[in-house]
Structure formats: C-alpha cells, structure tokens
Amino acid sequence: MTGSTSPASIGRPTGHASFRSFPLNAWYAAAWDHEVGRNLLATTVANRPIVLYRTTGGRPVALADACWHRLAPLSMGKLRGDDEIMCGYHGICYDPDGRATFMPAQETINPSASVHSFPVVERHRYVWVWPGDPALADPALVPDLYWNEHPDWAGDGKTIHVNCSYQLIVDNLMDLTHEQFVHGSSIGHDALSESEFTVTHTDRTVTVTKWMLGIEPPPFWKRNLQDRFPGYEGPVDRWQIIRYTAPSTIAIDVGVAKAGTGAPEGDRSQGVTGTVINTMTPETDNTCHYLWAFARDWCLDKQVITTRLREGVSNVFFEDELMLEAQQRGIEANPDYDFYNLNIDAGSMWTRRIVQRMIDAELGSDTGAVGAVAGHAAAAMAEVTAAANAEPPGDGGAGQAAEVASGVARHREQPTAGLMGRGL
Amino acid sequence: MAATSAKRWGRARVIDVCEVAQHVRRIVLEPEQPDVPAPPGSHIDIGVYVNGRADVRSYSVVGMSGYGTELVLGVQLARQSRGGSAFMHGLRRGQEVSITQPLQNFPLNYGRPGYVLAAGGIGVTALVAMGRALKTRGADYRFVYGARSRGLMAFLDELVAEHGDRLDLRIDDEGGSLDVGELVAGVPDGGELYVCGPTPMLDAIKAAWAQAGRRPADLRFETFGSSGRFAPEAFTVRIPRLGLETLVPHDVSMLEALEACGADMMFDCRRGECGLCEVKVLDVDGVIDHRDVFLSDEQHRVGDRLQCCVSRVVSARTGGLAGGDGRPGVVSIDVP
Ligand SMILES: Cc1cc2nc3c(=O)[nH]c(=O)nc-3n(C[C@H](O)[C@H](O)[C@H](O)COP(=O)(O)OP(=O)(O)OC[C@H]3O[C@@H](n4cnc5c(N)ncnc54)[C@H](O)[C@@H]3O)c2cc1C
Ligand code: FES
Ligand code: FES
Ligand SMILES: [Fe+2]
Numbered sequence: 001m002t003g004s005t006s007p008a009s010i011g012r013p014t015g016h017a018s019f020r021s022f023p024l025n026a027w028y029a030a031a032w033d034h035e036v037g038r039n040l041l042a043t044t045v046a047n048r049p050i051v052l053y054r055t056t057g058g059r060p061v062a063l064a065d066a067c068w069h070r071l072a073p074l075s076m077g078k079l080r081g082d083d084e085i086m087c088g089y090h091g092i093c094y095d096p097d098g099r100a101t102f103m104p105a106q107e108t109i110n111p112s113a114s115v116h117s118f119p120v121v122e123r124h125r126y127v128w129v130w131p132g133d134p135a136l137a138d139p140a141l142v143p144d145l146y147w148n149e150h151p152d153w154a155g156d157g158k159t160i161h162v163n164c165s166y167q168l169i170v171d172n173l174m175d176l177t178h179e180q181f182v183h184g185s186s187i188g189h190d191a192l193s194e195s196e197f198t199v200t201h202t203d204r205t206v207t208v209t210k211w212m213l214g215i216e217p218p219p220f221w222k223r224n225l226q227d228r229f230p231g232y233e234g235p236v237d238r239w240q241i242i243r244y245t246a247p248s249t250i251a252i253d254v255g256v257a258k259a260g261t262g263a264p265e266g267d268r269s270q271g272v273t274g275t276v277i278n279t280m281t282p283e284t285d286n287t288c289h290y291l292w293a294f295a296r297d298w299c300l301d302k303q304v305i306t307t308r309l310r311e312g313v314s315n316v317f318f319e320d321e322l323m324l325e326a327q328q329r330g331i332e333a334n335p336d337y338d339f340y341n342l343n344i345d346a347g348s349m350w351t352r353r354i355v356q357r358m359i360d361a362e363l364g365s366d367t368g369a370v371g372a373v374a375g376h377a378a379a380a381m382a383e384v385t386a387a388a389n390a391e392p393p394g395d396g397g398a399g400q401a402a403e404v405a406s407g408v409a410r411h412r413e414q415p416t417a418g419l420m421g422r423g424l
Numbered sequence: 425m426a427a428t429s430a431k432r433w434g435r436a437r438v439i440d441v442c443e444v445a446q447h448v449r450r451i452v453l454e455p456e457q458p459d460v461p462a463p464p465g466s467h468i469d470i471g472v473y474v475n476g477r478a479d480v481r482s483y484s485v486v487g488m489s490g491y492g493t494e495l496v497l498g499v500q501l502a503r504q505s506r507g508g509s510a511f512m513h514g515l516r517r518g519q520e521v522s523i524t525q526p527l528q529n530f531p532l533n534y535g536r537p538g539y540v541l542a543a544g545g546i547g548v549t550a551l552v553a554m555g556r557a558l559k560t561r562g563a564d565y566r567f568v569y570g571a572r573s574r575g576l577m578a579f580l581d582e583l584v585a586e587h588g589d590r591l592d593l594r595i596d597d598e599g600g601s602l603d604v605g606e607l608v609a610g611v612p613d614g615g616e617l618y619v620c621g622p623t624p625m626l627d628a629i630k631a632a633w634a635q636a637g638r639r640p641a642d643l644r645f646e647t648f649g650s651s652g653r654f655a656p657e658a659f660t661v662r663i664p665r666l667g668l669e670t671l672v673p674h675d676v677s678m679l680e681a682l683e684a685c686g687a688d689m690m691f692d693c694r695r696g697e698c699g700l701c702e703v704k705v706l707d708v709d710g711v712i713d714h715r716d717v718f719l720s721d722e723q724h725r726v727g728d729r730l731q732c733c734v735s736r737v738v739s740a741r742t743g744g745l746a747g748g749d750g751r752p753g754v755v756s757i758d759v760p
Binding site for chain 2: 016198199200201335336337338339340342345346349350
C-alpha cells in the first residue's frame with residue numbers, strides 16, 4: 001500500500017481529520033548520523049521497511065529490508081566485507097546498490113537478484129532517504145538544518161516514536177497557541193493565544209510569525225536569558241518564527257531579548273536565540289518518527305546547558321506526545337466526524353495544501369483534493385441531471401448535460417476556482 | 425453539542441415541490457439511503473448547478489414526512505441570486521439530486537427552564553423542527569416569527585395550528601415589528617434564545633443580548649451566510665503585492681473572484697465562521713459590509729481585516745458616508 005492512497009483519504013480535502021497521506025518523492029530523515037554504523041538498523045519509512053548500515057568507507061546505505069529470495073528481513077543478517085550485507089536465512093549477499101554478489105549452492109549469480117537501494121544523503125546530522133522515484137532524488141532538496149552542525153550554534157536532540165500521523169505533529173508545530181494550554185508550566189504564556197500572527201507561503205514553504213512585546217518571560221526563557229545576562233529580571237520581547245519546508249520539516253526560530261532593545265528590528269544582541277529543529281518521518285499512515293533538536297546561540301562552551309536544554313525540551317515534547325497520540329485515537333474513534341478548521345489553523349492548512357499538491361503531482365492527477373470532492377459531487381450531479389433531462393424539458397437535455405460536464409472539467413483544471421462553496 | 429460530521433454524499437429523489445408562500449417552495453426529498461431522522465436545527469448540503477457549474481447550497485431540514493424517511497425543505501428564491509435557489513425552485517417531482525446526510529451545526533439543548541425561538545423570514549426553516557421538539561417535550565417556550573408581510577411567511581398555518589398561543593407573529597406591514605429588547609427580556613434566566621434570520625436582525629439581537637449582560641453561550645444562532653447591511657454591489661479588489669486586480673461582480677463573492685484571478689486563497693467554511701479566509705485590508709475607498717460572525721464588532725469597526733468569503737465593499741454613497749459619491753468601491757488587501 002502506498003501512503004498516498006489510504007482509502008479513508010480518497011476524495012477527502014486536506015484540512016480533514018482523515019487526511020494522513022505523504023508524498024514519496026521527498027527526503028525523510030531515517031536516523032541520526034551516529035545511529036548508522038557497522039551494525040544493521042531496521043526502520044520503516046513511508047510504509048517501506050528499510051535496513052540501514054555504513055560501509056567501512058563511512059558511506060551510509062539504505063536497502064529494502066526484505067530479501068529478494070523469500071522476503072526475510074535483511075536486518076536479521078550480517079555485514080560482510082567492506083560494504084555488503086548477507087541475508088540471515090539462505091545467505092544471499094548484496095552490495096550497496098542492492099545487487100546480489102553471492103548466491104548459495106550455485107556458481108553463478110542470478111541476474112535478477114537484487115533489492116531496492118534507496119537514495120541516501122547524510123546531512124546536518126541526519127541520514128536522509130528518498131522512498132520515491134530515485135531519478136528525482138536531488139540532494140539539493142534536503143531541508144537546510146545547518147544549525148545542527150554549525151560552529152555558531154550548540155545543541156542536541158532525540159528521536160520520538162509517536163503513534164500519530166506525521167501531519168498531526170506538523171499541525172501542532174505550525175500553531176504554537178497550544179503552548180499556553182499544553183505546556184503551561186514551561187514555555188506557555190497567556191500572550192500566546194492573545195497575540196496576532198502572520199502567515200506567508202511559497203510553493204514549498206510556509207512561515208508563521210508571532211511577536212510578543214514587553215511580556216513577562218515564561219520560566220524556560222527567563223532561565224535561558226539569565227545564562228547570558230545573569231540577574232536580568234525585566235520584561236522581554238519574545239518571538240516565534242515558524243518555518244516549514246515541505247513535506248515535513250519545521251525549523252522554529254525562537255527567543256527572547258530584553259524588552260525594547262531592538263529585537264523586532266533585527267538587533268538580537270540583548271537576547272538569546274534558539275532554533276527548534278523538527279523533522280517528521282512518516283513510518284506508516286498513522287505512526288511516525290519525530291527527530292528533533294534544540295540549537296542555541298548563547299554560552300556555546302557550556303555542555304551542561306546543552307544537556308539541560310535537551311532534557312527540558314524532551315519533557316515539553318512528552319506533553320505533546322500524550323496529546324497527539326490521544327488526538328490520533330480520537331480521530332480513529334470518531335470516523336463519522338471531522339475537524340472544524342479555525343483561523344489558528346491557517347499555517348497547518350497551508351502545509352496540508354502544499355503536501356496535497358505534491359501528492360497530486362506524484363499521482364499525475366491535476367485535481368486538488370478539494371477539486372476531487374467537487375468533481376465527485378459534480379459528477380454525481382451531472383449523472384442525475386442527465387437522467388432527469390432524458391425526460392422532456394424541451395430545452396435539450398443533452399446540451400445541459402454537456403454544460404455540466406464542462407463545468408466538471410473546469411473544476412479539474414482549476415480546483416480551487418470551483419464554487420464548491422459552503423462547507424467543503 | 426455536535427462535532428463536525430464528515431459529509432457523506434448520496435442520492436435523493438424529489439417527491440414533491442409546491443409553493444407555500446410568496447417566493448418560497450416546500451421541497452420534499454427521499455434519500456436513497458435513509459439515515460437517522462434529521463435532528464432539529466440540522467441542514468443538508470445539496471449539489472446544485474449554477475450556469476452549468478457544480479456548486480453546493482445548504483438547506484435546513486424543516487421536518488420529516490412520509491414514514492419519517494423523507495426530508496422537507498423550505499427554499500426561498502433569493503433576490504440577486506447566483507442561481508442556487510433558482511435551481512431548487514426548478515426541481516420537478518421525480519428528479520434526482522445529490523445530497524449529504526443531515527449535518528448539525530445548530531443543535532437544540534434540552535432541559536433548559538425556558539426557550540425563545542426567533543425566526544426572521546426564511547430563517548424559520550431552521551426553527552420549525554425545534555418548535556416541534558420543544559412542544560413534544562412539554563418545554564416552556566415561545567416562538568417568535570417576524571417578516572415584512574404575511575404573504576411571505578412560509579409554514580404559517582402549520583405553526584399556528586401547532587403552537588397556538590405560544591406563537592408570536594411580528595409582521596412589519598401589520599404594524600407589529602420585532603422589539604429586540606423585549607425579545608431578550610422575554611428569555612427567562614438560564615433559558616436560551618435561538619435565532620435564525622437576516623444579518624441586521626441577528627446583529628440587533630446580539631447587541632441587545634450583550635447589553636442585557638446575558639451569558640453569550642445562551643444565545644444560539646445560525647446564519648444562512650448570505651445577507652449583509654447593504655445589497656451587494658460590484659467593486660474592485662487589488663492585491664498590490666501580487667500585482668493583481670479584479671472586479672467582484674455583485675453576484676460573486678470576493679473569495680471566488682480572487683480565486684478566479686489566480687490568487688492562491690485559503691478558506692474552509694465559506695460562510696463567515698472559521699476565520700481562515702481572512703485578508704488584511706490596506707486601504708478602502710467605500711464601506712466594508714462585514715457579513716461574518718468570526719470578527720468582533722470592534723474588529724468590524726476598526727476594519728483592518730475582513731473575511732473575504734462573505735464580506736463585501738459598497739460605494740461611499742451606498743455606505744452612507746458624508747459627501748460620498750456613487751463610484752464603485754475599491755479595496756486593497758494583502759493575502760497570506
Ligand atoms: C446552514 C444553512 C441553512 C440554510 N437553510 C436555508 C433554508 O432552509 N432555506 C433557504 O431558502 N435558504 C437556506 N440557506 C441559504 C441557502 O443555502 C442559499 O444561500 C440561498 O438559497 C441562496 O442561494 P442562491 O444561490 O440562490 O443565491 P446566492 O447567490 O447565494 O445569493 C443569496 C444572497 O446573498 C447575496 N450574495 C450572493 N453571493 C454572495 C457572496 N458571495 N457574498 C456576499 N453576498 C452574496 C446575494 O446577492 C443574495 O442577496 C441556508 C444556508 C445555510 C448556510
Ligand atoms: S481546542 Fe483544539 S482540539 Fe480542542
Ligand atoms: S472561509 Fe471560513 S470565514 Fe471565510
Ligand atoms: Fe508543543
């Protein structure tokens with residue numbers, strides 16, 4: 001099954017509860033760099049079982065984790081030589097390109113013996129794999145997460161396996177008003193749900209910007225600011241600039257500066273800046289791997305701060321995990337019900353629209369999901385109208401049916417231009 | 425309270441169409457797949473087509489007929505309509521249409537000490553079933569039904585027969601206009617007021633409700649999402665950042681016009697509730713006719729943003745600006 005056509009999502013607009021599809025033509029972070037070594041690491045990305053390892057030369061390899069012969073997981077085999085893997089069942093060996101190099105009980109190599117080798121790029125501390133068409137795997141498309149390994153930044157992170165669709169985490173991170181309610185004791189603040197935000201987007205990115213000026217810092221940020229300015233007790237200007245890159249990477253520029261010292265105008269010298277680096281990798285339609293890190297620009301030489309922040313953020317994310325897994329169960333327990341999307345969901349709605357367009361492009365369909373539903377209702381209408389018009393009304397039923405058909409076609413061409421108004 | 429239902433589309437057959445008031449037809453539909461009886465306050469969505477283009481309109485379920493399997497609707501032919509209600513009026517017995525299951529955005533809460541239902545014009549369709557449910561349960565209620573004249577009032581005979589003294593008619597040309605202050609005062613403490621009617625009526629009731637210091641959640645209302653303070657006029661909308669400019673004809677919404685000229689627009693409800701289609705107003709020549717229920721009165725007054733799925737702009741003269749001329753309105757906006 002490909003994630004893009006889970007039955008529940010067919011014909012459903014992207015803003016809906018049942019939408020949990022992912023594009024395949026994308027780089028997904030399969031593991032942290034240090035997790036991939038001279039060992040066999042089994043994982044699942046986009047419903048595809050994958051085994052990861054490193055050659056002695058240091059190059060990461062990602063092969064389909066199912067032997068060509070009888071589908072035994074290669075991750076139960078072992079490494080062989082400098083760069084090969086041997087199946088643990090009957091011993092077929094494969095090279096990093098997935099071609100068989102050794103067959104048991106025969107002197108030749110069966111010419112069709114191979115497993116899929118996924119395109120791999122190691123960058124910004126992650127090992128990225130491309131589950132889709134290898135011909136399209138352009139390394140330049142790997143999201144830029146330079147903070148993870150830049151000398152001006154220090155930080156670390158973890159991976160959380162979450163029993164929810166990756167899209168729910170994207171939704172969560174695109175709307176930080178939830179911090180006030182989910183993370184009240186650490187980073188939450190009343191100003192979060194009260195202050196204005198702006199949303200902008202391009203073909204592949206969405207940015208949500210929120211500034212809170214002259215506020216009392218929440219405990220987490222007060223402490224961070226005091227690392228750099230010991231004893232500072234005054235108000236702060238706080239920012240959250242959420243930058244999404246399709247399909248599932250979000251870098252959030254967060255921080256506080258002493259109030260009125262020019263942070264909104266670009267002078268952050270009186271403040272501290274962090275980058276919350278998030279990349280979500282769909283495992284299945286409703287589970288995912290959430291790789292995150294927190295990088296900071298202050299007190300780079302203090303390892304204790306790195307550890308403190310990593311553990312602190314880890315606790316904050318545990319609160320999200322509880323809520324998101326419960327939300328996923330709520331969605332599954334209420335199959336007849338749907339989201340009511342609000343103004344605060346604007347950022348997430350744009351990400352879902354971009355993802356839908358990527359999926360449509362992969363499927364070679366020119367309808368957005370909105371258009372698909374419009375098309376569905378329109379097609380049904382065309383049918384019933386044609387039936388109704390097969391009877392008299394003198395004005396030529398065929399002409400009317402043709403008119404409807406062209407209406408449907410127009411919908412297909414320009415999904416959102418359709419007037420499928422109210423409520424779809 | 426109801427969560428938002430996922431829509432299921434199915435077919436229905438038109439069983440009957442008849443005129444029940446000036447410009448109002450009672451339309452009976454029999455769904456192919458019978459669903460649970462439509463709860464009071466629910467509506468269905470129906471596929472219509474307007475100028476050969478598929479579209480969707482919503483109609484409240486007035487009640488169930490037949491063996492409880494048929495849906496009764498009341499549809500008013502809208503003035504300045506894009507054609508949805510004209511399509512509905514053109515339906516003939518035996519024809520098939522696509523509809524959803526009953527959808528609930530306006531549920532009735534039981535167990536209150538008292539109720540007032542206030543219908544304005546065609547808004548009565550959303551309240552008929554509620555009146556019946558309240559009567560059946562022996563609740564204490566009053567049904568206030570206002571309109572410009574008697575001939576326009578659909579379902580009047582049935583309501584008189586059903587509610588007797590509890591029905592309170594307010595007919596403008598018979599000298600009995602609605603007094604919103606009195607209406608609000610008539611709702612007992614802890615009771616609820618259910619309203620469905622034109623925007624000016626709803627606005628007046630909301631203001632009176634707030635004025636009286638009543639609990640906001642006890643004022644329940646549904647809008648049919650199509651009426652404003654002014655009759656719709658054509659106006660121009662510009663997005664300077666994208667170099668776009670387009671005319672919004674009187675019978676097209678700003679959102680539709682922007683979509684048609686190539687702007688990538690966000691939206692969901694398309695009836696002024698959710699706040700997703702909000703655009704920033706940079707400049708306006710004329711007056712904004714806010715038709716949404718998302719922004720507050722104060723935000724409407726400030727006018728630095730609007731919900732483009734329903735709100736419009738009228739000329740300065742129509743808007744009553746001192747010295748305003750009749751040049752069509754122009755609004756400059758920015759979009760996400
Ligand atoms: C939940 C719900 C329940 C409803 N129940 C009923 C019901 O029981 N009976 C009933 O008759 N109607 C009901 N309606 C209204 C109905 O769905 C249609 O809106 C109505 O029939 C008019 O449709 P139309 O296409 O004929 O006219 P429209 O083109 O939609 O025009 C109707 C009016 O709105 C103005 N207008 C049109 N387009 C816009 C726009 N884009 N922006 C601003 N103003 C515009 C028009 O000039 C006109 O005055 C309900 C609506 C909702 C949302
Ligand atoms: S407030 Fe958002 S899910 Fe309840
Ligand atoms: S789309 Fe919901 S308010 Fe306009
Ligand atoms: Fe969170």
